[in-house]
Structures are given as structure tokens and as C-alpha cells.
Amino acid sequence: MNAMEHGRRRFLKRGAALAGLAVGGIRSTSGQTTLASITPEVRPRDSFAYGERSRFENSVRTPRPGDSGPGSRWTPLQDLVGIITPSALHFITGTGQGSALPDIDIRQHRLLIHGLVDRPLMFALEELKRLPSVSRIHFLECASNSYLWLEDRKAETVQETHGRTSCSEWTGVPLSVLLKEAGVQKEASWLVAEGAETGKQTKSIPLEKAMEDVLVAYGQNGEALRPAQGYPLRLVVPGWEGINNVKWLRRIKVVDQPYMTRKESAQYANIGLDGKARWFQFQTGPKSVITFPSGGQRLPSRGFYEITGLAWSGAGAIRRVEVSTDGGRSWKDAELQEPVLRKAHTRFRFAWNWDGAEAVLQSRCTDELGTMQPTLAELSSFRGVTPNYWLSAKKAIHRFNAIQPWRITREGSVHNAMFS
């Protein structure tokens, strides 16, 4: 702690732009003053005070099929509209502590920034909230979203196939603001972020990305983060696979190399048929999926339907979504719902008259770099595997972004046609 105390003194001397805040920070960490008094008094809860949904609505996050544990819950994309995922239905992977979510007291929580910096810093939440902030709508997606993970049966619904992506309006402080304030040293090139949960999830992130668009987020869809999404503080690492978005964030250490911590090294490489592991491919997509009609649903009659779904890419904005209703023989442009935002879900719509015959529906997207979502055959070829490989794999497969086909029978029932 000597280095940190030293750092604080230097911070005071330098009189940086945010010095007033830093004074607050030091007071707070010594326990003398907090901004907690800004929070209004506790009032009793009732449905008028904080509204609940209708008792006729019962859409829920579901666990990985065959897994009754609470660690992983998937978003019911088939029930959602627009691009905002309700916070209550944002997917969860990894609570870090078994059957309970971390129950963190916002008044006690601190964020420490240290390592290869000139001035180690520690912040209480209310101090962070005084800093320059931004709000951005971004998706988060688990790296293994869309991989089947089902040994006994095929994933059937879009919740099972794609329910590990969600999209929120995140609000927080740009990590670049904090790092500039701390003074990153010349030899620094990575950081390691650590959560406060029992498992202390850690993740190495390149400094370049940290300075580009990473947020230290405290807000989600207008209010505080939900406990399952890292309350009171998480990283949001736009467009990069979910594990980077460290929840219950309590520590950022600036370092000179990736730390290859347990979870990231054990689970997050892609191992090809050649036995080689591919590291540090963090960016997801481009990817899209039709959410209506989708597996497990039923069309009650022939006639008009609006096909709709979501598209997203870690590379930036979605430029185009095409829909095929004839198994991929022909494709037509879908309409993109404005605003089309970078590294966010984009809602697409496509008018369709179902004539009652069997049909296979699928969507494919193209992002701002011109990259088009691949077919299963193209993805297999790119990864150096056969299409059957995916079915037989018994481990997590990352960044599986093949085009998702849904087959509609003449009776109107909808089925997953990825491997049929």
C-alpha cells in the first residue's frame, strides 16, 4: 500500500483536471465522507412504487437444458421485441458462487486501479458517478452462444440456440478516463480485470481495446445494474466475447502481458482439428437469427406474417440483413429498424405470405466491414472441420456464427434445421 499512498500524494500535487474528485475519493476510502446521502430515503415497495409485469406474462430465462443449476440462464429471444433486452431477462452465465448471486452492498464496494500506473486509484461508487460518463446501447454475447451443448437432443428453440446474447443501454465511465487519470506507464500493454464474486473471475484485456471503447458500467437500461449482471460495477467490452465483460468488478491491474488466468486459458481457446489452439480471437459475429417464427412455435394458418429477428457484429454496425424463405436458394433484403447502432442488436423485419407449403427460413447479415455471416459449410471450411464435427464435439465451441435455418412443416410447426 505504500506505493498507493505515494500515488495519492502525487495525484494531489499534480492538480489534474479531476483533482477535486480525487479528494473526494480519498476521503471516502478513509471512511469519513461518502456521497451516499444523495440517495433518497428507503420507501416501502408496492406495485405502484416499482411496477411489476402482468400476471399473464410468463416469459422467463431458462437454464441450459438438462442443467437445473442457477449458474446459466438464457434470454427468451422468441418473446422479445425491439432491441432492448429487459434487464430481468438478460442472459446469465456464471454467478461465480454456485446457487446464489453476489449480494454486494454498494456502500462498501470499491474499485482499485493499480499495477503499471503512476497513481494507483481507488473509487467508491458515488465517486465514479461524479466522473465523465457515457451511455451506449451494446449487445453482450457469450462466446459459446449457438453452440449446441446438448448431448442428448438437438437444441430446438431460439432461446436454446441463441439465448446467450442480450442488448442493453449501458452507462458508465470510459475506462480510458480512469486509466489516463492513473497514468499508464510506458511498458504497460494489457490489463487484468477481477470480479468480487467467490470465484474471482479474471480476464486479460489488451490495453489498446481498454483505451478504445471499454466502459466501467454502473447503469443498465436506465437504472443500476442487476445483481446477475454485476451489480454494482462491471466492465462492458463492446463487441468482444462475454467473458471479457467482468462482473462485480473490483480490481483492474495494468500489466505488461496477458496473465492467462485459469478460466481464460482452460476454456477460451479454439482448438482445431489440427490440435492447435487459437487464442485472443475476442471479436464476435457477424451473426443473425430469426426470432419469429422460430423453433417450437406454430403458425396457426397460412397468410401474412412479419418475419423478424436480430443481427449483430463485434466489428461494428450491421449494414444488411437478407432473408431466404426457400432454403437458401434466393435471398431478399430485410428492413433494418432504426437506429442501427454499432456493436448493438439490430432488429430486422421481412414481410412474408406463407402459402402453407413446407418452407425453410433463414437470415444472413453483413457488417460494416463487409463480412457476411457464413453458412454452416463455409464456417466448417474456415475452421478446418467437417460439418459433422459440430455435432460430435463434447466441449464448448466459440464464435459459432453459422446461418440458422428454421423449417416450417405444412402443419405450421417450426423446427431447428441446422443439422437436417
Place this chain on the structure above:
Amino acid sequence: MNAMEHGRRRFLKRGAALAGLAVGGIRSTSGQTTLASITPEVRPRDSFAYGERSRFENSVRTPRPGDSGPGSRWTPLQDLVGIITPSALHFITGTGQGSALPDIDIRQHRLLIHGLVDRPLMFALEELKRLPSVSRIHFLECASNSYLWLEDRKAETVQETHGRTSCSEWTGVPLSVLLKEAGVQKEASWLVAEGAETGKQTKSIPLEKAMEDVLVAYGQNGEALRPAQGYPLRLVVPGWEGINNVKWLRRIKVVDQPYMTRKESAQYANIGLDGKARWFQFQTGPKSVITFPSGGQRLPSRGFYEITGLAWSGAGAIRRVEVSTDGGRSWKDAELQEPVLRKAHTRFRFAWNWDGAEAVLQSRCTDELGTMQPTLAELSSFRGVTPNYWLSAKKAIHRFNAIQPWRITREGSVHNAMFS
């Protein structure tokens, strides 16, 4: 009902683009087939299935001061970030049935469109959901937002002064799609929308606005509307005062004049000092307010703060927000958070170093038409009243959009300085 039956037959004959849907519609209203089977089975609720907020978060909607009834609850703008208002905290005015919210079974609810149309139509919810839809982020604001309504004391917090505006991502069918399908007759010029609650709220809306951008909305922030916001169906009338956005929508009658129904004629005219009532001024804003720091909060120390707030206008997009920290002597541009959307809340931010002296903070906005938010003196002059008029008025005052000043004492406490 003869006319309606006749209308249905004509619809079938014409073979319009949406004819397939209309068949579903007729089936459904006769009770033989619904799309309810699309909804997945009910699953038990738990915090992993549908997440709750942290027990350390207690921001709530509050009733109008002095009014313990549930009919009106205001949004805690001082606690919110970004532009999305959590559905649980969206303001409420008027449940239409005293202490309980309408508890409508989505499977039973129908929307009837009739009056001066060629083909009266009736829709179940799942039928509406098959139609072409859009999602748009829009604010809703009660016409009397920011009027004091407090006879015994001054409104102190931003929740009390401005808590009757909220902003959501709404999803639904453009009303123009439904009206075109029904075939609006030549002599039609208005419509009357009616809710299903006990009070059967009705509102006259010009046909021109209905065809422009009105939505028949079933979705709010990704999921179904909350009961307090009109579940399962409401009008969203972008940029127009709240009463137009009829909740629990069950009937739209196309007519040839405004109906001047009880509530709209009794409460929604502006009566000036000259005794003349001004009707049909539906558009709100431009308006802005600083939400931090705001009345009732306290700054714990001098130093850096990010001033932030919201701006909105019924005329379209916000083009500029300026902030004054010296009681209006000088103004500087605030930063507008992207995306800046038409008829939506726009978040603004302004970096500020508080030197510990008394200060008066205020914001003013300018919309895409070039209209600037007025000072209290300008608004008074425009309305033909004296500034003292507002304090003595004992009735609802609509579209009060004067610049809101907050005074900060040397101790750091923040107070409403509108009339001081």
C-alpha cells in the same frame, strides 16, 4: 354488428395484402383458433428466471405530494441514467379505476376499429403481432408535468418538478397500417380512442396525426407493456401530451369531428387571463432539466462534477442544450449523448468544477425547428400572465416548459430556485 360482419365479408373478397391475417382474425374472434399456443408453457418464477434488482437499490415512483392514492406516480429522474426509463419506474397518471390497475387477460382482449371505415376490423393480440411492426424510442410526458400542483409548499426535487416524463422503446403496429386496412372514408377527419378501464378514458386525435406516426403498441423496452402503461395495448402518440396515449386500448372509432369527451374538454384546455380557452395544442416542449445536481441532493465537497440531465421536444430532435452555472449570465454548450432521436429524451452532459461558492445551475434546449426553451419570464409573457400567476394558480397548467434553475448553497445542498 351487421355492418361489421358485412365489412369482414368485403375484406375477404378484396384479397388485400394482409388477407391471410384477416382470416386468422375472424377465426380468433369466433373463438376457434388463437395464436396463444405460440406462448411457451408457464414456468415457476425465481430470481434467475426473471431477475430482480439489488436489495440495496430503492429508487421508487412517488405519488403527488400530499396524495397517497395510487392514481399518479412520478419517475425518479434524479436516480436514472441514459435515456431509457425502466418500465418499472415509468410515470403513471390515471389508473382509471381507483386503487387497482386494470388486470386484463391478454387472451380475452380485442381491439375494434370502426366508424367511418369501409371494413370494420377486430383484432386479438396475437393477430396484431403478425402485422408489420416498428420499434421506436419516444418520451411520453403528462401535459401538466412541471406545474407545481403543490398548494402548501414548493416542489423540491426533480421527481416532483419533472417526474411526469419517461422514455421507452415502444414496439407496435403503425396505426396507419390498420386504418388503411380498414379503409378510411372520405369524410373522416378525426378518431376517438377508448380504453378498457373502468373510467373508459377517451381521446379525440386528428386523423392526420394518426396517419403520421402513431403506434398501436404492445411492447415496451423489449417485453410486453406493463399494466400501469396500458397492458396489453396502448396508443403511442409521439411528441403529443400524455392523455393522447390512450392505455388499455380497446376501440378506435373513425369520426368527422373531435368528440370533446368529458375529460379532454373539462381538463385539457389552456385558459388564459383573458378567459379564453386554447384548444388542441397537443405538442409538448422544447424542454430540458438538469437531473444531477438537482433539488434535495447534496454535493459533499468542491471539485469536479458532471452535470447531467434530459432534453426533449414534441417537435422532433433536440439540436442543442446549453448549461449555465452562473444564474443565466453565461451559457455553454453541453454534450449530447448519441443517438439523438426524434421525440425522445436526449441525455446531455456538462463538465463542471464547483469552487464551493453559491451557484445557480440551469439548462435550456433548442429543437430541430429552432425553438428555444423559454425562461419563466418569457413563458409568462407568451401566455399573457405575470410570473406570479403560476404560483397562485389552483388548477392544472399544461405545457409549462420554463427553464428550471437549481440553486446550490455553500454547504452543497441543492434547492428549487424557480420562484426565488
